[in-house]
Amino acid sequence: MVVQDRRGGGAAAVAVACGTGLAVGLLATGCSPEGAAADDQEPSGRAAAAAAATVRGSADALVRAGSARVRTAMETVSGGTRVAIRGTGGYDFATSSGRLRVVLPDPAGKPSGGHQPITEILAPGALYMKNRGAGVPADKWVRVDTASLTDGNLVTGGATDPLAAAELLRGAREVTYQGEERMDGAVVRHYRGTTDIGTAAKAASSRTRSALVAAEKGFTTDAVPFDAYLDEAGRLRKVRQWFHFANGAPNGASVISTTELSGFGAWVAVRLPDERDIYAGKIASAAS
Numbered sequence: 001m002v003v004q005d006r007r008g009g010g011a012a013a014v015a016v017a018c019g020t021g022l023a024v025g026l027l028a029t030g031c032s033p034e035g036a037a038a039d040d041q042e043p044s045g046r047a048a049a050a051a052a053a054t055v056r057g058s059a060d061a062l063v064r065a066g067s068a069r070v071r072t073a074m075e076t077v078s079g080g081t082r083v084a085i086r087g088t089g090g091y092d093f094a095t096s097s098g099r100l101r102v103v104l105p106d107p108a109g110k111p112s113g114g115h116q117p118i119t120e121i122l123a124p125g126a127l128y129m130k131n132r133g134a135g136v137p138a139d140k141w142v143r144v145d146t147a148s149l150t151d152g153n154l155v156t157g158g159a160t161d162p163l164a165a166a167e168l169l170r171g172a173r174e175v176t177y178q179g180e181e182r183m184d185g186a187v188v189r190h191y192r193g194t195t196d197i198g199t200a201a202k203a204a205s206s207r208t209r210s211a212l213v214a215a216e217k218g219f220t221t222d223a224v225p226f227d228a229y230l231d232e233a234g235r236l237r238k239v240r241q242w243f244h245f246a247n248g249a250p251n252g253a254s255v256i257s258t259t260e261l262s263g264f265g266a267w268v269a270v271r272l273p274d275e276r277d278i279y280a281g282k283i284a285s286a287a288s
Contacts, residue, residue, distance in 0.1 A: 052175040054234065055191050056203075059166035061234035062261070063093045069263035070098060072159040075256045085158040090268035091122070091261075093163060096207040097270040098122040102158050121270060122161045124207045127153050128273055140279035152215035155243055160257040166236050167208045169228060171200030181229065184262055188229040188237050195241075197222040220244045237261055 062068070072087040083105055091098030102118045121128040125146055132142040146153040146161075154160050154168070175193035182188070197219070201212035216222060221244060229238040236259075243255040 047177065048175060051177045051191055052172050052193065054189075054230065055172040055175055055193065055228055056170050057234060058169055058228065058230055058236040059163065059205075061230075062163065062166050062236055065233070065235050065264040066094055067092045067264070067266055067268040068162070068261040069266050070100065070162055071260040071262075072100065072102075073256075073258040074155065074158050074160070077254045077256070087120070087159040089120075090266060090270075091162045092268045092270055095270065096122075096124045096163050097272075098162060098268070099270050100159055104158070118158070120157055120159065121272060122157075123270075123272060125210060127157050128278075129157070130273075132279075135281070136279045139277070141273040141277055143273075143278050147210040147214050149214060150218035151243075151245075152211035152213070152218065154211070154215050155255045155257060160241070160259055161208070161211070162259050162261060164208045164211055165239050165241065165257065165259045167204040168197065168200045168212065168224065168241065169195050169226065169236075169239070170203040171196035171198070172226070173199075178227075183229060183237055186231055186237065188231050191228045191230065193226060193228075195224050195226055197224060218245065235261070235264060 068091055070087070070089050070091050074085045076083045085102060085104055087100040087102040089098060089100035098121070100120045100122070102120055104118065116131045118132065119130040121141075127144045127146055129142045129144070130140070131138065136142055144153070144156075149156050152164070154164060172193050172195045175191050178190035178192050180187055181190050197212060197216045199222075201209055201216055204212050225242045227238075227240045228236060231237050238258070238260045240256065240258045243257065245253060245255075
């Protein structure tokens with residue numbers, strides 16, 4: 001997958017539309033922000049603010065958890081064609097690093113159709129891939145500087161870095177609480193909203209800020225819709241995020257990234273490849 005795009009005016013158009021709708025509503029009721037209508041909306045406003053604050057704090061809760069097992073799914077939809085990439089592994093939030101086994105689909109869309117699974121190591125500022133293909137020796141790793149990618153590796157590697165997915169929620173806004181559900185035997189709270197990449201980049205930790213800054217330039221809009229599921233400790237158990245970019249398609253293309261976390265505190269061993277094991281030759285694309 002290659003993301004090549006510059007932001008359009010989508011986010012601005014949405015903001016203008018929402019602002020106009022609010023203005024029309026106030027004129028229709030004849031109320032000012034100091035009137036009875038504003039008083040009636042106060043409880044819901046406080047609830048929305050509390051929901052947004054809870055979602056924004058989910059990254060901190062994951063860091064406190066230490067580590068987790070990870071399942072990822074990434075679906076691309078372009079021109080009516082849907083392709084899914086799936087991964088499994090573990091992530092250490094203390095070191096901001098993880099290891100995933102990513103399975104690519106065959107041309108018919110079925111998983112692992114003759115493709116060798118790719119081993120990915122996620123680390124601050126870098127993505128390492130083994131069994132990368134495109135002429136890379138089987139025993140070598142490919143290293144990609146995530147800050148050099150136009151999407152900050154939110155979608156390029158076929159799996160969103162779990163910490164980056166959580167830190168992206170630091171820009172959460174317009175959050176609504178959808179109620180309680182059960183997931184893997186645990187009670188989770190479901191939140192839905194939109195997060196802003198630029199806002200998240202400013203609030204992110206130093207470990208993921210450069211990636212989010214890069215991502216701010218790569219998509220059609222900074223606005224990323226999401227569904228997030230948090231457990232009673234405020235830890236992110238599942239997050240689904242929708243990204244959109246042009247990528248040369250008439251109606252653009254969308255990427256749906258889902259990250260699931262479980263087994264908090266599980267032992268996760270991540271060892272970065274030695275320099276001598278990193279392929280220094282020319283490759284096609286970090287996403288193909």
